[in-house]
Amino acid sequence: MLLALFRAIALLPLPLLHAVGRLLGRLVYAFPGRYRQRLQANAAQAGYPDPAFARRAAAETGAMIMEMPKVWFRSAESLAKTTSDSFHVVEATLAENPDRGILFLTPHLGCFEITPRYVAAIQQTPMTIMFRPPRTPAFAPLLAEARNALGLKAVPATMQGVREFVRSLRRGECVGMLPDQAPGEGEGVWAPFFGRMAYTMTMPGKLAAQTKVAVIVVAGERLPRGRGWRVHFSRVPEPLPTDSQAQAALFNASMEKLIRLAPHQYLWSYNRYKTPHDAPPIPPMPDAPTSDRGAAPTSSESDAHT
Known part of the structure; x- marks a missing residue:
């Protein structure tokens, strides 16, 4: 039933899905509670305290949810609406060493489901992505079918999945993962994130160090009026710290x-600053260089990218 429902939703026009999603997102945000408080607090922490920004961010979360069936089950149609002004970053990276794999890091920004499909389609090579199994078992068959398609291979966030990641990278293939999720036991360190210490996964650094691959952060910005998505690529400077x-x-x-390019499309409601029970004490924030202490972009500067 779930699979049939999501396939039916995927048939609807993308502008309608985004409009419905934004309406639902604003309705959910209208109710006081932990969701709204966390969204407001995390956005303000990053320099976006305006209530109008928070309402817009909630609307974009709704659009993100409603567009997923379209991306999952109408991938060719979705890719036809996807462009990029920075894919040359990937091409230049591959030109340095065609046999070298790439680790793509995709934050919860915009449409993070379109980015691996776009990379796999443009390169016409397989791509392995890592995911966390859903807490609700009923969603497992749905997600398995949705994420194993069009050159994608989904592996769980377990040791088995990590081993598959390493094998893929050593074959010179691409892999992708969400790096801004709270890590599991013994898999994280404290690091700054928008001016506050956040428990951050160490897996990306370990993978890059073990396989000597390049690291690129990528996000699919949602375009207005249901026009589709624009994928942004930015290479992480090398050599990486040890x-x-x-x-x-x-x-x-x-x-x-990357998030500053379309800040209202980031998932600010995620509990990014939680303290896992097994985490070490939170250290103080390191002193930032003077050049890095600038204020967040104004709303007009941010909107210039949408």
């Missing part, structure tokens, strides 16, 4: 720059 905490800080900083 220290896991410095690696995590570098990846977080790279994600911050």
Whole structure:
């Protein structure tokens, strides 16, 4: 039933899906509670305290949810609406060493489901993505069919999945993962994220160090009026630090720059600053260089990218 429902939703026009999603997102945000409080607090932490920004961010979360069936089950139609002004970053990286794999890091920004499909379609090569199994078992068959398509291979966020990642990278293939999720036991370090210490996964740094691959942060910005998506690519500078905490800080900083391009499309409601029970004590924020202490972009500067 779930599969049939999502396939039916995928048949609807993308502008309608986005409009319905934004309406639902604003309705959910209208009710006081932990969701609204967390969204407001996290957005304000990043320099976006305006209530209008928070309402718009909630609307974009709704659009993100409603567009997923379209991307999953009408992928060719969705890819036809996807463009990029920065794919040359990927091409230049591959030109340096065609046999070298790439680790793509996709924050919860815009449509993170379109980015691996876009990369796999443009390169016409397989891509392995990592996901966390759903908490509700009923969703497992749905997600398995949705994420194993068009050159994608989904692996769980387990040791088995990590081993498959390593094998794929050593074959010179591409892999993708969401790096801004709270890590599991013993898999994280404290690192700055929008001016506050956040427990950050160490897996990306370990994978890059073990396989010597390039790291690129990528996000699919949602275009207005249901026109589709624009994919942004930004390469993480090399050589990477050898220290896991410095690696995590570098990846977080790279994600911050990408998020600033379309800040209202980031998933601010996610509990990014939670403290896992097994985490070490939170260290103080390191002193930032003077050049990095600038204010967040104004709303007009941010909207210039949408």
